[in-house]
Amino acid sequence: MTTKGGVQYSKIAEIKGPLVVVDDVENAAFDELVEIETTEGERRLGKVLEVGNGKAIVQVFEGTTGLSISGTSAKFVGKVMEMPVSKEVLGRVFDGLGRPKDGLPDPIADKFIDINGEPMNPEQREYPKDFIQTGVSVIDGLITLVRGQKLPIFSGSGMSHNLLAAQIARQASVVGTNDDFAVVFAAIGVQYSEAEYFRRSLEESGALKRSVLFLNTADDPAIERIITPRVALTVAEYLAFELGMHVLVILTDMTNYAEALREISAAREEVPGRKGYPGYLYTDLSTIYERAGKLNGRKGSVTQIPILSMPSDDITHPIPDLTGYITEGQIVVGRDLFRQGVYPPINILMSLSRLMKDGIGEGSTREDHAEVANQVYDAYSRAQEVRALAGIVGKAGLTEIDLKYMDVGEVFEKEFLTQATDENRTIEETLAILWKIVSKLPKNEITKIKDKYVDQYYQGK
Amino acid sequence: MGSNSAMEQTIDKIIKKSEKQVVSDLNDAGLNFKQNLDDSITKLESEYDKILSDGKKEADKIEKQIVGGSDIEARNKQLLALEAAVDRVFTTALEQITNTDRNSDYSNLINSLLQESTKILGTTEVKVYTNAKDKNVVQSSLSSFSGSKLSSEIIDCIGGVKIESKDGAMKFDNTIDAKIERLKPLIRKEIASKFGVKE
Structure with a gap:
């Protein structure tokens, strides 16, 4: 960093999109914080994107609307952007x-x-294996989240991902330990009403006390969105690794983040990649997602749930596609279930938590968890096939066992998947419903669960 | 008479049969009732447990809301009170700095501020701005900075200098106000710790 700050x-020289080019600059540094001052004395923040040949390209976070070449000045502060942190940020x-x-x-x-954080030493990373209870049955039961994991929610525009995000933020907890738990919630480019909903929801449930909210609304300059996940993660890392807390970071909506990145890239006249996103989208996303994890010898953990709305529900779109390469599974919100009025409308057949196997079972949730989850997964998959078949041959053409699977599908969606937005289910309650679903099947159809668990938990005749 | 006794016998038979039937029905009903009662006890117990656990959950939720809300409210009040106290300390300190005697120590301070500023701009050929109170002190210090010139324009500050390169392209604010502003977060922390606020 420059020693000549201030x-x-x-x-x-030029103002182009969100960028300001400053001439005759000496000793500026990459990423250095810049204060842009207008003729009216208004101050905006920015950072150096490029330096060289006496020029510095500055990205103005609050946008360049209203700036003119004459009368505008740029103060190079001499340090990178920093976030003041302390335990007092909780509840703010x-x-x-x-x-x-x-x-x-x-x-x-x-x-x-x-705010850019320090990369985690891969050697120091500890494998995530402790369960986080969200109180949402479908996540806890079938797509279990573990501490230190990064598990995105892939949704579509207009669907209930924000309701789900707020519910997780209110209800999430670590069970079986007295360790402190905190939620860092970053709303990126959300509508004012949604931002208000998140704030009110945490405030009224009493969960704000253990939460930190970062709200970037849709009417805030798009460029600010580049910073929001980074300040949120900086606070999360401090709470986790300095104060020993287990921190759940919810980032919604990462699509808005990627669009802000595309805006800057276009203004810098970079060669566009797929759908106009910069070629370094993957690298950039990884600098955010890879900030989740646990470190050897440190008590806390950072768990991430980035939420992204897939344009046109297209899972092959560059944002979900590249996100999927970095994260450890995905939770997919399904349009069909949403249209049926199911909440949370999670399509379990397209969802997966890659670290689930290590976070469940004896000592974490319950010894039969993995097996009953597999059986329900299998049964629901079969129920979907039977539904498709019934669409062609009609219900009358189905066998008795097919009808049982259809019943399983209904019970699954009505009793397990469907949950009130303020309903916080314990893992025991979730497992009890899973067993209720399994018990709709005759015993000879239960092939994925050990007999001893069937004898213990099966409720069918 | 004969026909009467036969009738009585028949009626007796019917009564006995009916009585038997009624007793047997009553027994069946009793058994059914017992069975239903036994079944409903289990159901009732599980309903009872569910009501209790739902009630407990609701109570926990409400407790969390009340405790969380009041904790936040109390903390916010504390933060505002602390900030007001920190502001008072700042105001008093600034008043004291403003009223400092412009003695030789102050002259040394101005000299070091000028040195620092010219070093940062990389030239001594600068235009220097200061407030009315410091004008003489600054003027006397400028002799050791060749090419520097004191501007006739007076700026509003507590003390210190603001310098500008000859072409006006570079500026550096080294007034006491700017220095305090730069260090304000650290100073706030120090003041807060004096009030017993721990990290």
């Missing part, structure tokens, strides 16, 4: 750049941390 330059609401939005003063900082 110099203000007034030679602005910030904007997308980490400034208080709750009418309270700046938190008294314990530390100032570079």
